[in-house]
Amino acid sequence: MSEIKLTYFNVKALAEAIRMLLKYGGIEFADVRADRWGTEWVELKPKMPFGQLPTLEENGKVVPQSVAITRYIAKKVKLVGNNEWEDLQIDSIVDTINDFRGKFASYFYVNDESIKEALKGPVLKDVVPYYLEKFEKITKENNGHFALGRLTWADFYFVGMHEYLCDMAGKNLFEDYPNIRKVVENVYSIPAIKTWVETRPQTEF
Amino acid sequence: MSEIKLTYFNVKALAEAIRMLLKYGGIEFADVRADRWGTEWVELKPKMPFGQLPTLEENGKVVPQSVAITRYIAKKVKLVGNNEWEDLQIDSIVDTINDFRGKFASYFYVNDESIKEALKGPVLKDVVPYYLEKFEKITKENNGHFALGRLTWADFYFVGMHEYLCDMAGKNLFEDYPNIRKVVENVYSIPAIKTWVETRPQTEF
Structure with a gap:
């Protein structure tokens, strides 16, 4: 598995469930925290698929939407339903x-x-x-x-x-x-x- | 499979994807359309899990949330991802x-x-x-x-x-x-x- 990069701001909010699930499953990831109020976000925002964070990067592809990402990681760590x-x-x-x-x-x-x-x-x-x-x-x-x-x-x-x-x-x-x-x-x-x-x-x- | 009952108002909006997926898969269902402006909805609303429609009823259990229901039916009719x-x-x-x-x-x-x-x-x-x-x-x-x-x-x-x-x-x-x-x-x-x-x-x- 290629490394997972999770990009968000330096808050818990919409990315913390993803971070916690990755920690729960012992999955290594880059926990990138962009400065919401600095030039970093000004430069990053137009590069994000719909101008929003969090995003997940895996295999070189960047995917937005916190709930979708949370579900995806939950499958990896087996905290989903049995059917x-x-x-x-x-x-x-x-x-x-x-x-x-x-x-x-x-x-x-x-x-x-x-x-x-x-x-x-x-x-x-x-x-x-x-x-x-x-x-x-x-x-x-x-x-x-x-x-x-x-x-x-x-x-x-x-x-x-x-x-x-x-x-x-x-x-x-x-x-x-x-x-x-x-x-x-x-x-x-x-x-x-x-x-x-x-x-x-x-x-x- | 017990019969599926889909309850919504007499509009397409949030339930039409579910109806179309059921039709696509040839799955029988009760297409219940509550009168949004009559006493029917006044009586039904407090009985719905979070006071909202659409809901799906299967095996006697009523489940809300249109996106979740759409995904669930999509799995049945195999219009989901391969991984x-x-x-x-x-x-x-x-x-x-x-x-x-x-x-x-x-x-x-x-x-x-x-x-x-x-x-x-x-x-x-x-x-x-x-x-x-x-x-x-x-x-x-x-x-x-x-x-x-x-x-x-x-x-x-x-x-x-x-x-x-x-x-x-x-x-x-x-x-x-x-x-x-x-x-x-x-x-x-x-x-x-x-x-x-x-x-x-x-x-x-």
Whole structure:
């Protein structure tokens, strides 16, 4: 296998699940972190397939899209379903977690401050508790996991970006949801991940 | 195999790729179309896993998320990659097409008309041509397909919702992009799809 190069910014957010899965599987990779606010990103952005990160480079080909990359690495490290129906369960909750992220992104990246505030209000008041209550129920039913009652890449996907979600929300979202927090605890208690969390670059989200 | 029930509204949009894949594979299914504006949806919405459609029901279990369902059916009808790397190529472009959809959704479903217009402007002016030029290049390189130079479920995913994208944009988006239009022609020229397009319920998008 040729070396894998993962390019993102120096944050966890959308690439951390990929990094953690690679560490979980003991797969070597180049953990490239571009400076988001410097000339590095200005020069790199037009070279990326759709002007976005993260990207995965393997065999000389650069591929974008964090969820697609996460699924691809999950197959390598065998944290996928045992059949197509199980993979559907994982894919479905991953896309739902990604929808949840999209709710925050719908206001967070709006430049106009008054529009941003107008959009943010209903998200935090109605949408967030709606999703979190359902996530809490699902993670309870699945014993501290998001799907199949066991560890899958859906857990990694959530754990990798849970701090990013809190950052966009401007608060700790998971305080009142012990079973969602258990997903984080479960992933962080895996020895390879524990080591990674202790040694990875320290970033806010 | 127990009967598949696909529930959505009486539009193509996010479910049409799934319907077309089922028709392509000759798989029987219940094509349930809930009345979006009547009491039917008011009663159905709270019963859906995350209050959204489409959902797939199989073996008595209801699963949401259109992309996840489309991928699941694509595996059944063998319009997926031949290996994990090929599946990554398909997944990556599907998520990019879905991002493109999200750009329209970012303003289309905002209730406040002035906010809606303020958000819509930059999307139509900058974001849309950026994506369409890249899609045109990709579909040219792939001989009228979105990935792997051959028919895959990525084509179905795009074709199923291309009218929905035009509806949200308020115009024909693909007039100046012959290779993108070729994807639609290629899918619509498949005999099983041709029959389906002629006999399916007529809807605006």
